[in-house]
Amino acid sequence: MTTDMTVAPVTAFPAGPAGKARPFILITPDLGETPQQPTECEYVVRSNYAEAITSAGGVPLILPYDAENIEAALALADGIVLTGSRPGAEVADRRRDFERQLVAKALTRGKPLLGICHGMQLIGECLGGEFLSELPATGISHIPQDLPDELAHEIIVEPGSLLADWVGTGPTWVNSLHRHALSGHGRFRVIARAPDGIIEAFEGETEAFCLGVQWHPEYRLTVLDLEIFKAFVARSAEAGESRRVEPGMSGSDAVHRRLAALGVTLPEAATPPGAFAGAVRTGNIVTVSGQVPVAGGAVWRTGRLGADISIEEGRECARICLLNVLAQLERASGGFDKVRGFVRLAGYVAATEDFTRHGAVADGASELLRDLFPDRWEHARIAIGVSSLPRGVPVEIELTALVGNEV
Numbered sequence: 001m002t003t004d005m006t007v008a009p010v011t012a013f014p015a016g017p018a019g020k021a022r023p024f025i026l027i028t029p030d031l032g033e034t035p036q037q038p039t040e041c042e043y044v045v046r047s048n049y050a051e052a053i054t055s056a057g058g059v060p061l062i063l064p065y066d067a068e069n070i071e072a073a074l075a076l077a078d079g080i081v082l083t084g085s086r087p088g089a090e091v092a093d094r095r096r097d098f099e100r101q102l103v104a105k106a107l108t109r110g111k112p113l114l115g116i117c118h119g120m121q122l123i124g125e126c127l128g129g130e131f132l133s134e135l136p137a138t139g140i141s142h143i144p145q146d147l148p149d150e151l152a153h154e155i156i157v158e159p160g161s162l163l164a165d166w167v168g169t170g171p172t173w174v175n176s177l178h179r180h181a182l183s184g185h186g187r188f189r190v191i192a193r194a195p196d197g198i199i200e201a202f203e204g205e206t207e208a209f210c211l212g213v214q215w216h217p218e219y220r221l222t223v224l225d226l227e228i229f230k231a232f233v234a235r236s237a238e239a240g241e242s243r244r245v246e247p248g249m250s251g252s253d254a255v256h257r258r259l260a261a262l263g264v265t266l267p268e269a270a271t272p273p274g275a276f277a278g279a280v281r282t283g284n285i286v287t288v289s290g291q292v293p294v295a296g297g298a299v300w301r302t303g304r305l306g307a308d309i310s311i312e313e314g315r316e317c318a319r320i321c322l323l324n325v326l327a328q329l330e331r332a333s334g335g336f337d338k339v340r341g342f343v344r345l346a347g348y349v350a351a352t353e354d355f356t357r358h359g360a361v362a363d364g365a366s367e368l369l370r371d372l373f374p375d376r377w378e379h380a381r382i383a384i385g386v387s388s389l390p391r392g393v394p395v396e397i398e399l400t401a402l403v404g405n406e407v
Contacts, residue, residue, distance in 0.1 A: 023078035079236025082119025120212030128186025138196035161191035279332035306355030315364030321397035
């Protein structure tokens with residue numbers, strides 16, 4: 001077997017930069033039950049899950065199955081990993097019921113999620129997919145050995161997906177140890193399959209980062225495995241930094257502090273290039289005209305989704321658009337401390353006729369809005385596909401906000 005997905009050192013990613021808070025990552029464990037000795041049940045999780053999170057810069061914390069503590073745990077957590085079950089063991093109903101509640105509330109709170117093996121299947125079910133209890137008989141063994149500590153089979157990665165940027169140009173191989181699978185459709189996009197058609201990875205069409213993988217990247221056999229944990233922990237860190245602001249700050253100070261934590265600043269509100277205003281206030285409503293991805297006085301990208309612009313590039317365009325929107329909103333409202341909430345965000349996506357993931361692109365703007373205004377970010381939204389946009393840009397964003405006196 002030849003592949004450029006070479007074995008990678010487990011210490012490839014150092015701890016987070018000095019002065020930056022390392023994100024807290026909740027891990028759901030498996031349950032070691034002893035029916036004859038109920039007091040001796042154990043929560044079980046392999047140390048390589050914790051080691052993979054630590055190596056990527058996170059702080060792993062094991063989360064017991066107590067539904068009453070979910071809200072408190074989510075208030076602490078920056079991200080959540082749903083792990084696989086123990087080799088050869090079925091998942092207990094108690095665990096499955098708890099994790100369903102956890103995922104539902106995590107999705108509502110906009111917490112980054114990483115699902116591995118069983119965890120991928122369960123998140124996929126919560127997003128509308130179907131649990132496949134038996135694998136079809138094919139020429140591929142998904143349980144080639146007792147432990148998934150060796151590469152087992154190839155996967156086919158979808159172009160333009162999260163994984164596509166990490167796998168290089170050669171064949172992509174993964175380990176394997178599962179007797180069940182995810183099937184069907186839901187609020188997710190399948191981004192990798194095994195040669196026999198089994199779903200190997202998906203991206204959730206959710207407000208926050210959501211990735212499910214059927215194999216076991218915690219063994220860190222390849223660069224792809226390392227990149228999965230690196231990206232997940234990084235997105236969790238971003239989510240955590242956006243909500244860690246000093247008590248007593250004004251609304252405007254808090255938003256600008258969150259921007260700084262993300263490494264970005266607001267541009268100057270640009271003069272519109274035509275006979276219209278950048279934003280108009282009518283009573284307590286501010287409507288911001290559509291903004292395009294202009295940064296430093298120049299268009300950041302041109303092209304169309306489904307042709308020469310990837311999903312991640314489209315999301316970045318949406319984020320840049322939103323920064324320009326917020327610059328207009330700050331000026332029109334008299335400061336972010338006057339912003340009480342948001343009414344509607346509209347995303348226009350220039351795309352090919354067969355492109356269908358307009359919402360995933362607009363998520364780049366919605367997620368940034370949530371990170372900057374975590375206590376009042378909720379908004380209605382429309383994402384529309386169009387054949388072209390001004391100046392040849394891929395994305396345009398407009399926003400309507402509710403304003404008033406200082407909040």
